[in-house]
Amino acid sequence: MEPVTQKTNESRPLPTVSPKQKKRKNLFASYGFVSPAMILLFVFLILPAILALYYSFTNYYLLTPEKMKFVGVENYKRLAEDDIFLKSLGNTALFVIIVVPVQTLVALALALLVNQKVRGIKFFRMAFFAPVVTSMVIVSILWTFIYNPDNGLANSILNIVGLGPFQFLTDKDQAMYSIIFMSIWQGAGYQMMIFLAGLQEIPDHLYEAASIDGASAWQKLIHITIPGIRNILVFIAIVTMIAATKLFIQPFVMTQGGPLDSTKTLVYMVYETGFKFRDVGYSSAIAILFFVIVLVISILQRKFIKESTE
């Protein structure tokens, strides 16, 4: 009895819904489901981006929106002559160029270390990951104390080794490198965790086979581990790059962009110009240019990675 009734149910055509109508219904439902995300994205991302583009052609002063006037490419002309903008661009580039490879390598090294099957290894995983879950603002404040040239921890330790004393954040040639070092320390744990997940995906039998063939540890790393986490490596390089270009909190808390603009980054400049100086028009122009730069780098990176994976 049972199978028969089921069969009749299945074969009975649905009377009211034609395939076309069904498709439309599905379409409506799918739009319904994505709409909350789309609305949020539109209101908080796309709309501000469009507005920023518009503002960048005006002289919008934060406190007097009613006096906003169209000024053409005035803001962009000013950008071309602005030494501080060029300096900020250079500082951001320096940060990205050093942080992306170094942080990725440090994270990989840490991941390899904590991937050992040793007792108590969980403690080390946690220790390396701890800075990541600490707020960047707090980390920055702590490191400001550590970097204090007169009575900071960093100079005390370096003194034991016979180095220093260094001026760190109060020296224009050392400030950026101090921030870079601290940022890598803070951020590497995050990438380490992702690498670790990737490392554990690599099947053990590959290493066993390699051992039987007499491969050295180095050969195993180059021929098994690295190819095994290749995709993760690419992902991390992109994510780190995007995060690094947005450097803001560290200079904001630790140096206020100084000394002598040596740690001023593009995002810091956008903030300073837009909020502190209330010059939304000029600030928007910087933001737009920043967007274009990141876009170009991302496209290049994508192209480069696609070519090398093919």
Next chain:
Amino acid sequence: MKKGLLLLFCLVFALSMSGCSNDNQGASGTEKNGEVQLKMWAHQGQPKEVDFYKKRIEEFNKEYKGKIHVKLDIIPSGAGHAYEDKINAAATSNGLPDVLDMDGPFVGNYAATGILAPIDDYVEKKDKQDFAKSIIQQGTYDGKLFALGAMESSVVVFYNKKLLKEAGIQAPESLDKAWTWDQFMDASKKLTKNNVHGLTMHMDLGVGEWLTYMGSVFVWSNGGLLLNEDNTKADGYVNGPKSVEAMNYVKDLFKSKVVSVSNGPTDFEEGKAAMMLGGVWLIPGFEEYKNLEWGMTYLPYSKKKMSPSGSWAFGVSSQSKQPKEAAEVVKWMSNKDSVVEISKITGMPPARESAFKELPEYDKLPKKVIKDQVLNTAKARPATPAYPVLTAKFAEAFQAAALGQDVKKELDKAAKDTDRELERFKK
């Protein structure tokens, strides 16, 4: 059915989003049972200061019962800019309260951009004369009064009595005997020993308002100005020869190592610096250091005796529909009772001359130093709409001087950026 639910959800969502801006946070000045309802913002300063604001507003509400009722909101001021950012955001979205407090040098910017309403009509001339000149200066823009404060402030030279005695140095005890720059330099040098700096200038506070507040005195004392008399031009003033000379003196202080660019926040209190250029608000904190025997003396001078001035002041927002009642609140918060009380609580000098009479501790040393400076040598930072740019750029130039950089080059930059900003406000 499902479709309808979905649509409903989307609608509710969209409405709730657009509803954000229609919140009833904005101004204000509504009437309820014949009682004018006002809103007021105050920044979150020291806990005792906040308690004072709350208590004074409660008393105001009692005094004006049936006429005016004020609702006070304490706004966190964070690392410095949070409160200002909040005012900026509220100004553009029509959300300002009727009464707000603001840091003195920003009055010019808020007045020029129409955030504040003038209060001349509500303040009696006689009452106005009782305020320290510098307080009226900081509250005035374009010839109109916009803000009145209860507190004044000043920077003095704090010194460690023990260390000065050891070095055989006697600090000046009256204004006319104040140290000249050269004498100050000599004293600082004598006081500098192995682990002790002769002076600390609180460079730990970062490149911010402190450097302009404390640093502009060097320029003024040397006969220079940050802007011309009517605050319309920076070129030739902030980078004029007298200003450059003043900043070079600062540079020399750092160069001769009597003062460190990387001092700790409590070097003076811990005896690691013999003297300190510090704000008078630091005095209550000295109590924690039992071993510290401290004294105060006048700021050193070059050509003119000068001292910094300015503190938080109250004003009426232009969005208030009841400016007259709002001005009553401003006057209440800066009347003699308020001034005396907040001075007792915070240790800041009072903003009114008459209030000094109620505070006898200002008649003898060490606090006499503060009174003498507030009433005789205080000068407000320029009330200009370009102040946010001016202060940032001047502070950067001051830091550059401390780091031994080319002073003229940095001050030229400050002049150029400030003048461009001033252009914006010219009609």
